Amino acid sequence: MNKAIVVSLFVLILVGICVSRVKYEVVFLRKSLEGINKEMEKCSDDIKIYSAEWSYLNTPQRLKALCGKYLKNLKPLENNQLISYEQFTQSHFQEDCNRTQEGHNKAFVAFLNGVAKAKDVLEER
Amino acid sequence: MRLFRSLFDGFALWRRAKSHSTLIEALRNxxxxxxxxxxxxxxxxxxxxADVMVLSQFIDCRSKNWTSPGIIQKADIVDRNGELLATSITTASCYADPSVVIDIDEAAAKLNEIPGMPGIDRIKQKLSNRKKHFVWLARHITPQLRTQIMDLGIPGVHMLKDYKRIYIHKNLFSHVIGCSDIDGEGIYGLERKFSKQLFIKDATDKRKLVTTLDLRMQAIVHEELERAVKKFGAAGGNAMLMTTNGELIAIVSLPDFNPNNLKSTTSDAMFNRNTLGVFEQGSILKILNVAIAIDSGAASLGTVFDATEPIKIGKYLINDFRGKKRPLTLAEAFVFSSNIASAKIAQAFGASVQKAYMKKFGMLDKPQIEIPEVGRPLIPAHWTEATTMSVAYGYGLAVSPLQLLATVTSxxxxxxxxxxxxxxxxxxRANDQIRLVSSETSAIVRELMRSAVCYGTAKKASIDGTSIFGKTGTAYKVSGRGYGSDSTRKRITTFIGGFPSDDPQYMLLVTLDDPKPSQETFGYVTAGWNVAPAAHDIFNRIVPILCESVGKASTPIKVLKYVKLEKR
Structure with a gap:
């Protein structure tokens, strides 16, 4: 009888301790979860502010102003600068390409001559 | 009770225990x-x-979250490419609990030193009602001000986490996205329409309202329209760019407003001309007129109508602006925009057919769109023969530009x-596939509009390498009971068109309100001289970005057979 009572008491105390411990754990975990949630919310808020700032920095008006300032030689593409594939394969365009190629060849020969001359000058020195 | 009884029994047993050992054992137990x-x-x-004294502190900490349950965050609004148009950012708002404030004068004096506060008298007035537990002192303050106020350490003055609606592109989308009040409640545009749906629980909720708008196109259309309004001295203007399946990718109405600063906004600036501006559209309605004539079988491209003499109906005289003064085919009537011939075309199919088609086109009903600010068309009370003839060339029936664009696109x-x-x-949305006109009629109308750009009144809207099609319209603005005298008349000029004509992908509508004549326009104020060049400038910038079939300008061969072109 005594043993049974002692064991029951021991079990009761053990269960009490466990329950108490679980409760504490839950409270602390909840606190930690709330902390994490708050942190997530803060991060999301920060991301939103950064996104808004990034969008503001990329507004078309601002980009146009920056292009005007730093890309003076570039202008928006106009429709007459584009051609269709059919036009691309037309002969006069090919001729233009050939002409350009000839120009490139001449420039390249001139460049090689220049390099050769420079080499001679250096050797003489 | 049983416990007490057992204890008393225990004392009784104790007295008797000296003589009975077993009872002592029981008593011990x-x-x-x-x-x-x-x-x-x-x-x-x-x-x-311990629970109450130690653990409850953590529970108190939880309840001291500075977010008010009454303040709700709103979802972002983005364009079709995911570019941010409207968002909510975290701010702080200052409130007071007057029942807790100890010294009102001292608190008011201290708070008055902080910039952005409502002023000492107003603060005192707010704090004087001791029965209240909540009064706003300042909304959406900066983090620096928040720190300054908290450093004052005034009892009863607190901070709340708040959200401020930000419209990143300021005026650019003002009429379509709209605006919200200080609490984030939508009061105009899409913000108003989707006010409830836009509320989200917290920042981790990633829902967004995705619109069909395109930031790049909106910026181009806005810039070019603004330039045209300035160049031609117009009182305002509006433009819309739409895909042929009905998705609006740019909507601009000028003057506009900055939704971030509603204090300096006028009612005129908040008027969305695209959806609310209901007015007579002039020659643009000739597109509908020829569509009805061809679709109903009343006329074909080659049917001739005499436009030699003006028509007099009652007190009105129907005349042409720089008319050809000769019989015109239906194709010529459209390309040269003859009012006389258009009225005669309408006479050919009659009032009942015209009204039935207009009803089918949706010109007599309020147009459907998600923007809540939409105007209802002004329909003539009696659809007489004079009405039929005037509607043929765009008078007598007032509709909004949105309604017109939707119908012409259809x-x-x-x-x-x-x-x-x-x-x-x-x-x-499930397309109910309501057929307005046959596909053959549709192709002919498109070719007629292409002819108007190649040889007619909309010449200045054309660009190299792309088949632009369109039609211009100039209408007098109603002034009192009429249209005013010749010297005081104000006009509304409109261009409606699209590209490419063989497989239309995009439609554009541009309107200028009361453009002025200039040296550049040789004193003319008709649509061909102001709004068509504005449309040209827009096309020139958007076509390289949008159009996949550049360099393929088609010639309207079918229509050309019926159009006699005159060399100037």
Missing amino acids: RLLFAGVCAVLIFSGISYRL IINGGVRIVPTVINRRHP
Whole structure:
């Protein structure tokens, strides 16, 4: 009888301790979860502010102003600068390409001559 | 009670125990049991005390979250490419609990030193009502001001986490996205329409309202329209760019407003001309007129109508602006925009047919769109013969530009009705496939509009390498009971068109309100001289970005057979 009572008491105390411990754990975990949630919310808020700032920095008006300032030689593409594939394969365009190629060849020969001359000058020195 | 009884029994047994050892044993057991019970009860009480005194602090910490349950965050609004148009950012708002404030004068004096506060008298007035537990002192303050106020350490003055609606592109989308009040409640545009749906629980909720708008196109259309309004001295203007399936990718109405600063906004600036501006559209309605004539079989491209003499109906005289003064085919009547011939075309199919088609086109009903500010058309009370003739060339029936764009797009895009939208739906609305005109009629109308750009009044809208089609319209503005005298008359000039003509993908509508004559326009104020060049400038910038079939300008061969071109 005594043993049974002692064991029951021991079990009761053990269960009490466990329950108490679980409760504490839950409270602390909840606190930690709330902390994490708050942190997530803060991060999301920060991301939103950064996104808004990034969008503001990329507004078309601002980009146009920056292009005007730093890309003076570039202008928006106009429709007459584009051609269709059919036009691309037309002969006069090919001729233009050939002409350009000839120009490139001449420039390249001139460049090689220049390099050769420079080499001679250096050797003489 | 049983416990007490057992204890008293225990004392009685104790008295008798000296003579009875077994009873002493029983008494010990009972005492042990009673002692354990007492220990358990006191343990419980101690635990509860610890719970209340120690653990409840954490619970209090939880409840001290500075977010008010009444303040709700709103979802972002983005364009079709995911570019941010409207968002909510975290701010702080200052409030007071007057019942807790100790010294109102001292608190008011201290708060008055902080910039952005409502002023000492106003603060005192707010704090004087001791029965209240909540009064706003300042909304959406900066983090620096928040720190300054908190450093004052005034009892009863607190901070709340708040959200401020930000419109990143300021005026650019003002009439379509709209605006919200200080609490984030939508009061105009899409913000108003989707006010409830836009509320989200917290920042981790990633829902967004995806619109069909395109930031790049909106910026181009806005810039070019603004330039045209300035160049031609117009009182205002509006423009819309739409895909042929009804998705609006740019909507601009000038003057506009900055939704971030509503204090400096006028009612005129908040008027959306695209959806609310209901007015007579002039020669643009000739597109509908020829569509009805061809579709109903009343006339064909080659049918001739005499436009030699003006028509007099009652007190009105129907005349042409720089008319050809000769019989014109239906094609010529459209390309040269003859009012006389258009009126005669309308006479050919009659009032009942015209009214039935207008009803089918949706010109007599309020247009459907997600923007809440939409105007209802002004329909003539009696549809007489004079009405039929005037509606043929754009007078007597007042509709909004949105309604007009939707109808013309439906006619030129195969003849099936489209419903304009600004919301990018993952599952598009079930198209009820209402046929307005036959596909053959649609193709002819498109070719007629291409002819108007190649040889007619909309020449200045054409660009190299792309088949632009369109039509211009100039209408007098109603002034009092009429249209005013020659010297005081104000006009509304409109261009409606699209590209490419063989497979239309995009439609553009541009309107200028009361443009002025200039040296550049040789004193003319008709649409061909102001709004058509504005449309040209827009096309020139958007076509390289949008159009896949550049360098393929087609010639309207079918229509050309019926058009006699005159060399100047």
